[in-house]
Amino acid sequence: MVLEATARTDTGTVVPLVKREYREIGLDLDGRQRMGSWEIKEIIDLSLQPGKSVREKFVTELPAETRSAEVEVKLSLWPSPEREIVVERIVRKIVFEP
Amino acid sequence: MKTFILILILLLLPLAARGEYKTLGELVRAYDDKPCQACHRKIHDEWRQSAHSRSMVESLGITRDFIVAIGRDWHKPVTREQLMRCMECHAPQMEEASEEVTQEVAGLVVTAVEGADEKARAGALASLGKLSVTCIVCHNTRAVIEQNAGGAAEKGVFHGPAGNPSPAHGTRKSAALASPLFCGQCHRTYTPPDREIVFCSSLYESYQDGYRAGGGTQRCQDCHIQAKGRGHRMPGSHDPELVQEGLVLEASARGIRVQPKKWLPAAVLEVSVSNRAGHRTPDG
Numbered sequence: 540m541v542l543e544a545t546a547r548t549d550t551g552t553v554v555p556l557v558k559r560e561y562r563e564i565g566l567d568l569d570g571r572q573r574m575g576s577w578e579i580k581e582i583i584d585l586s587l588q589p590g591k592s593v594r595e596k597f598v599t600e601l602p603a604e605t606r607s608a609e610v611e612v613k614l615s616l617w618p619s620p621e622r623e624i625v626v627e628r629i630v631r632k633i634v635f636e637p
Numbered sequence: 638m639k640t641f642i643l644i645l646i647l648l649l650l651p652l653a654a655r656g657e658y659k660t661l662g663e664l665v666r667a668y669d670d671k672p673c674q675a676c677h678r679k680i681h682d683e684w685r686q687s688a689h690s691r692s693m694v695e696s697l698g699i700t701r702d703f704i705v706a707i708g709r710d711w712h713k714p715v716t717r718e719q720l721m722r723c724m725e726c727h728a729p730q731m732e733e734a735s736e737e738v739t740q741e742v743a744g745l746v747v748t749a750v751e752g753a754d755e756k757a758r759a760g761a762l763a764s765l766g767k768l769s770v771t772c773i774v775c776h777n778t779r780a781v782i783e784q785n786a787g788g789a790a791e792k793g794v795f796h797g798p799a800g801n802p803s804p805a806h807g808t809r810k811s812a813a814l815a816s817p818l819f820c821g822q823c824h825r826t827y828t829p830p831d832r833e834i835v836f837c838s839s840l841y842e843s844y845q846d847g848y849r850a851g852g853g854t855q856r857c858q859d860c861h862i863q864a865k866g867r868g869h870r871m872p873g874s875h876d877p878e879l880v881q882e883g884l885v886l887e888a889s890a891r892g893i894r895v896q897p898k899k900w901l902p903a904a905v906l907e908v909s910v911s912n913r914a915g916h917r918t919p920d921g
Contacts, residue, residue, distance in 0.1 A: 540919050544888075546904045556906055563919045565836055570699065586919055587884075587912035589848035595908045600895060605902040610890040612908055616919060618874040619695075626884045633892035635902045 540587070540616045540626075541568070546608040546633075548601055556610065557597045561587055569620045607634045659735050661742065665767040668730045673772040676805060681772075683869035689770040692727045694749075694762060699837075700727065701750040704743050715743045722835050726823035728768035729778060742768070770823075775814070779822055782813050817844060820857040843917035853915050860915065874919060883914035 544556040560568060562585045587593060601608060610633060614626040658664035670690075674681040684690055700723045707719050717731065717739040724731035724742075731742065742765070749761035772795075780796035781787050790796055793806055800810025813819050821841030826834050844857070860879070861871045872879045887909040894900040912918050 540884075542886075542908065542910060544906055544908070554904075556904060557908075561910075561919065571702065584917070586917040587910060589843055589912055589914055589916050589918075590851050590853065591847075592909050592911040595906075595910075597904075597906045597908075598893075598895070599904050599906075601902045601904060603899075603901055608892070608902075608904060610888075610904055610906060612886065612888040612890075612906070614884065614886040614910060616874060616880050616884070618880075618919075622875070624875075624877045624880050626881055627886040629886060629888040631888060631890035633890050633904055635892045635894070 540614070542595070542612070542614050544597070544610060544612040546599070546601060546610045548605040548608045550602065550604060552602050552605075554599060554601055554608075556599045557595070559595060561585055561593075568617060605635060606637070607632065657735050658733055658738060661734075661738050661764065661767075664730055664734050664738060667733070668768075668771045668773045670771045670773075672805075676803070677772075680869050684772070686870045688873060688875060689775075689869075689871065691766075692770045693765050693768040696723070696727055697746055697749050697762075697765070699723075700746050704746055715740065718830060722827065722829050725827050725829075726770075726837070729770065729774050729823075730768065732778075775819075779819075780809075780811060780813060782816070782818055782822065815856070815858055817841070817857045821845075824857075838920055840916045840920045843920065844915050847917060848915040855915055857915070883912065883918060885909075885911040885913060887911075 540561040542557065542559040542561070544558075546554045546556055548554065562568065610631045612629045612631075614628075616624045616626055618624065658667060670681065670684070688695065703723055704715060704720070707713050707715050713719060717734060717736055720739050720743060721732060728742075731739065734742070745761040745765050748757055749765055750758075752758040752761060776795040776797060777790045777792070780790045790809070791807065794809050795803075795806055796809045796811035796814060798810070798812065798815045800808050802808055818841075821844070824838050825841035826836050826839050828834050844853075860882075861873065862868060865878075874880060888906065890904055890906045893903050893905055895903045
């Protein structure tokens with residue numbers, strides 16, 4: 540599962556804000572097992588736990604001339620490396636007073 | 638002592654009475670879903686759309702990696718016991734396969750992924766497509782969860798929550814198939830005879846330890862079968878509707894200026910991702 544956010548400024552510059560991966564235990568995003576089962580037990584579980592929320596906060600600088608920007612946040616689940624399911628896409632506009 | 642030995646023999650008898658199929662064709666015929674289709678067409682059509690009907694062919698990449706690693710990394714032969722680490726869930730009928738059939742299936746998996754030509758790959762894929770979690774796997778082979786205590790289900794007798802009589806085969810009413818533990822037979826970590834646990838899926842563990850322990854009351858069957866008439870499609874992580882039900886994204890953004898005196902514009906983004914599913918996400 541991938542959380543991505545970008546900001547598109549009023550001058551057309553696209554600034555990546557964040558990319559977070561929530562992964563199945565022991566697999567990379569291509570679905571390949573990168574660790575033995577005995578090693579998997581030792582690593583941090585990067586998936587989302589049932590009934591729980593994760594909160595993320597990001598601060599990213601934008602180009603100095605930016606007056607406004609559209610921030611797009613997208614959460615996708617990749618059930619297989621070639622298939623993306625977009626869970627939700629949210630767009631927020633931010634404005635900078637001169 | 639004699640009584641004890643007699644009881645031990647009786648307990649072991651159903652487990653030892655499994656067949657051993659000498660050819661892949663025999664094994665496929667023994668678990669064929671087509672006879673079920675004649676009377677249970679709607680259910681069969683739903684199952685056809687499910688991941689259960691493609692359980693073997695949709696995981697070929699990682700199965701191939703495992704088969705190659707058995708010899709390359711662990712210096713062991715490809716045996717049924719080794720292959721069951723994958724097949725225990727992806728094709729449980731392989732438990733009844735001879736070692737010859739095991740070798741054939743292992744070869745087909747490797748060919749399907751890295752075969753020299755398209756025709757060979759397609760042929761291997763077609764053969765492997767006949768192995769899956771068929772009707773017989775759930776309603777007979779795996780229908781009894783506690784086989785150590787009660788013995789395996791009798792061949793030809795199909796278990797279900799209703800247990801309605803049928804002129805075509807024996808039936809038995811069983812609450813087991815409506816239990817989360819039934820699904821947990823596969824959708825959990827697998828412990829093979831050598832105790833080297835396979836971590837492909839840990840859904841059932843997080844269902845019990847995370848969801849149920851946190852007060853959740855739904856069963857696997859409630860969301861994946863009964864809700865919205867999903868039936869034997871049993872959608873999961875490949876189904877956009879179910880994925881969107883289970884995950885919630887919230888986001889807010891505001892602009893600030895940073896670096897005193899320079900006062901550069903910056904975006905502050907706050908995001909919340911909530912998992913409403915009854916298990917960890919993602920998982921196998």
